Amino acid sequence: MIRTSLLALVALALALGTALAQMRAPPASEAACEEPTLRCATKVTPAFGPDGTLWLVWMAGGQISVASSQDTGRSFSPPTQVTTKRLNLDWGPDARPKIVVDRKGGIALAFSIFRDEAFNGQVLYTRSADGGKSFAELKPITANNESQRFEALALDQDGTVLAAWLDKRNRVSAKEAGRKYEGAALFFASSRDGGATYAEARLAHEGTCECCRLGLAFAAPGRPAVIFRNIFEGGVRDHAVMTFTAVSTPGEIGRVSNDDWQINACPHHGPSLTIGPNGTYHVAWYTNGKARKGLFYAHSRDEGRTFSVPVALGRLDRSPTRPFVLSAPAGTVMVWKEFDGEKTSVQMTISRDDGQTWSPPKVIASTSDTSDHPLLVSNDKQTYLSWMTKADGYRLTAIEDQP
């Protein structure tokens, strides 16, 4: 009798424990809960399709999922799970799944996983050809098995998908030759079939910082541009921009600014790039260099060869982080996060003169617990803040027109 009661009690306790674990993540987690649903996501990336549909890809509960919204984020379709099993997803601060939606409605995705216990990464990709109902089997973006992380995707006008990422394959030959290998390399591959298959990976630039997100955009048809934290001479981890001369031909790099951040560390804090219809490059970044510290903005009107004098963003005593810049129908918009010791707020500023002057920063959202990076996304009419927060869930906030 006692044994039976005890067994029942144990079974009940274990069942309760399992149920609780499914519902709620431990307080240490960045996630609100542990299921693969949007509410439990830690990283959410948006993209508008050509028909105005909003697509989200997110990571939650060790899975990658996609859903769409026809009413700009008020309601979402039932999610499609892209991964078929729980994966050791790259949860680093600058990692997130990527999405592009082409003119035919094809959806290309890419994301990183940790493929071993040494935290070497692997970039996986997939595509949906049926409007997000199903996704092809996940494939590695390169056959090389060393380490890849921090992938970025961008879509050219002709439907070509370009993927770029940070790759550590060349540390093997360096080690064999007895040379010290610092950082990583910028690699890329293009896809002519909307992200169903990618050409062989190629080197764009050796000697990049290994742990910061990239910014990737098209300057003109066939001419992608990428911003990354480079390792300049003396171990200085400042930003560089490379504009390709063709989709498969890397170009020279231009230095965004001389911040003089000499550091042998992982800043976990990458830059943002957008290119306006007139070809102006707008960039935003974080540095802690000798020359300047904090968040900064600059623009280039010569395809990234030279940049304007950096302009500081945000309040230094409020730890400004995660800048994002987007060329949008109403102007060039920038957002970033600030933290006052209790709450995180998203600050927004807009420029209507191609980055010459900016409106006073305005708080457009806030939250009292941890949050994803603030991102911007535009359809042909309106720009939105896309922001995942642990306390308040996902929100898509229209950025009102500023006087």
Next chain:
Amino acid sequence: MRFRFAGVASLSVLIASAAAFGASPALKPFERGTWQGVLRGHAGRPVLVHFWGVTCGPCKVELPLLGQFAKDHPDIDVVTVSADLVPNLPAATQSMLDRAGLSSTENFIFNDGFVERLRFEIDPAWQGDIPRTMLISRDGTITTIEGSAEIADLEKWSAQQLSKH
């Protein structure tokens, strides 16, 4: 009655074991307020606090050097804090600390999902880059080394601290 008590006690142990499964008992959780506790707990002594993470390349190189430094300088309190933001890390964290000879130092692991707040408590200017070392002298003066520390600099600081005593 006694059986029932024993049964309930066993159940408690079972549940507690299940909860602790996978976590290393040697790693202390670093939560809201922990930083002030560290400062109070070591007040008046020279302390080296090292922030690192298992996914950080430069940290992997630096950690064994720091292990040797801790061994060579028993008069300096060495504290490590795993500030990586990848979940489910206690086992990997402990394994790297053990290999680096840092099993017996005071070792913490970030255990609060609101990392902005944790970092803000430590240093509002810190945006999460690791490795990062904070040298706290007997009078509470903090010197921060961003990125990998040069062991020669640590030796110099250590010698200064001990000579003042």
